[in-house]
Amino acid sequence: MIEIPRPVGLKNAYDVVVIGAGPAGSRCAKLIADRGLSVAVFEKRAEIGSPKRCAEGIGVKALQRMGYNGNERFVAQYIDGFYLYAPNGKEFVMDYGSPQGCVVERKVFDKFLAYDAAKAGAKVFTKIEVVDLLKDNGAISGVVIKYGEDVFEVKARVVVSAEGIEGKMARKAGIDNTNKLINVDSGYQYEMANLKLKDANKLYFYLGNEIAPRGYIWIFPKGDHVANVGIGIGGGAGVKRKAKEYLDSWIENHPEIFADASVIEENAGGIPVGGLLKDMVRDGFVVIGDAAHTVNPIHGGGMDEGTRAGEIAAEVICECLNREDVSHDALAKFNELWWKERGEKLRRIEKLRQVIERMSDDDLNFLADELTVQDIIDFAGGKNLRKLAKILLRRPKLIKLATILR
Ligand SMILES: Cc1cc2nc3c(=O)[nH]c(=O)nc-3n(C[C@H](O)[C@H](O)[C@H](O)COP(=O)(O)OP(=O)(O)OC[C@H]3O[C@@H](n4cnc5c(N)ncnc54)[C@H](O)[C@@H]3O)c2cc1C
Incomplete structure (x- = not known):
């Protein structure tokens, strides 16, 4: 009999399996590994953080909460305020006088979070897709992974879905995270170089139904002449064109910024800007981050929210594993804590x-x-x-x- 080679270092069973090495998954895995439990993180992409689907803005406070001081090499640009433009051009300016946020390189930032998880003892795997869940008497008891053309079963006492907007495994676990069209923004973005910005330390937001129905256009600088230039528009009525078409028209209408600019990267993605889930757990299963729609519904930022959800989930999962009770009712403490700290606020913002x-x-x-x-x-x-x-x-x-x- 020919033995199929297993992914290097893969064990048959872990205390926790995390699906997805985005910010939410890696942060959750790190904190669980910190407490001495065995964790595997499966990421289907070949490179963590790439391709990015993000304007890459995050607050300094969020980074500090994750133990970073802002000197890490994932920081592309410090941000000390913003400009916001009403449809009639009225300008709002906020200058905090010191960096309150930054624009990161997701391709590096996501890796830092994964490095931290690995350093804490989690085993991170790339190019491995979770394709199914194992069930034992209705409870989730592990995952089925695809490695090349081969599939393997991996047991886990708890499975965490941090799969991002796709969220297929959460649905297989019985958590209905399909979202209404109205709650999903379409995002399209260019990373551009050689733009002319009046202040590279500030974010720029442009509102108006003509330019971005139920959304906005942004410029997030990544240096004095480089920036993410993107658009998020709402799903549903009033949207006549594709996000890219709205963005292209707007860029063409602003030669003072873009006349000599080049596109360095192009990306697109959906943003769940609503549809919070009341119940994010099942027996042996928890869903966090974009897969649970934990994004700020007004500005679409999800890194801070996803990592915070990962932190709360890690605390509850460790507590449940210590008590040897990973039933729905025990894990439901995650619902309670998350809704109290984040959910009620996000519901108001929705x-x-x-x-x-x-x-x-x-x-x-x-x-x-x-x-x-x-x-x-x-x-x-x-x-x-x-x-x-x-x-x-x-x-x-x-x-x-x-x-x-x-
Ligand atoms: C255009 C755009 C602009 C944005 N701008 C910002 C911004 O400026 N600031 C901000 O904070 N947020 C922004 N966001 C939102 C932000 O990108 C997300 O909220 C954030 O990445 C969510 O983190 P996550 O870990 O939940 O999911 P993700 O980052 O999506 O990570 C999920 C990971 O799981 C992997 N995966 C999925 N299914 C499987 C599977 N079955 N097996 C193995 N791996 C799997 C995926 O490959 C992925 O790497 C933006 C989003 C878009 C689309």
């Missing part, structure tokens, strides 16, 4: 998104005249939405929208 997406450009301009830049920051963080409701009540045709914010 309502804000539902309000903004129903506004015409004229309504958005009206709003821009009533708001300060601090209001915009508060609203995007799910704070002080009562103020927004009060402003909406001043315009008869927006009164109905104010009720969404209740």
Whole structure:
């Protein structure tokens, strides 16, 4: 009998198997390995972090929470504020005076998270796809992996789905993470060089239904003449063209920035900007990150949220493994903790998104005249939405929208 070669270092069983080495999966794996448990991470891509599907912006606080000080080589650019433009061109400027965020190289950042997981003792595998789940009396008890043309079974006491927006294994575990079209933004992006930016330390956001229906266009600098230039637009009514077509038109209309620019990379991806899951666990199974739609619904940032979900999940999984109870009810503590810390806030932000997406450009301009830049920051963080409701009540045709914010 010919023995099929196994992936180097693969064991038959682990305490935890993590599906996907994106930010959520690697962060979760690291913290579980830190506690001395055995963890395998399976990533189907040949290179972790590549190709990127991200504008690569993240807050300094989030990096600090993960133990980074901002001097790591994944940092492409420090960010000390932003410019935001209403449809009529009204400019909002926020200058924090010191770096509050950065634009990272996802191809390096995701690897750093995977390095950290490996250093803590997790075993990370690339080019291995999880194609099915093992079940024992209805409980998830491991995964089926595909390595080249061969398949192997790997047992696990808990399986974590950190598969990103695809989330197929979560569905196989019985968690319905199919999302409504309205809750999924289409993203399209170029990394461009030789652009002319007035300030390379700030992010740029451009709003308007004509340029980006129910979304926005962004420029996230990665140096003084390099930037991610992208668009996220909402699914559903009002969208007449593809995301790329909207973005191309806008770039053509801004020769002052792009006349001499070149495209260095092109990428696209879906962003789950809503549809939070009440129950993210099953017997022996937890879903985190984009696979559980834990993205900020107003700006589409998911690295901070995904890694935080990974941290909370790691804590609960370790506790459950120590107590030798990985039933749905025991793992449900993850639902409780995550909803308390993140979910309620994200739900408020989702309502804000539902309000903004129903506004015409004229309504958005009206709003821009009533708001300060601090209001915009508060609203995007799910704070002080009562103020927004009060402003909406001043315009008869927006009164109905104010009720969404209740
Ligand atoms: C255009 C665009 C711009 C964005 N901009 C930003 C931004 O500026 N800032 C920000 O914070 N967020 C941004 N996001 C969102 C951000 O990219 C995601 O929220 C984040 O990557 C989610 O992390 P994750 O670990 O949950 O999933 P992912 O990063 O998607 O990782 C999932 C991993 O699982 C792997 N995988 C999937 N299925 C399997 C399987 N069956 N077996 C093995 N491996 C599997 C995938 O290959 C992938 O590597 C943007 C998204 C898009 C599309």
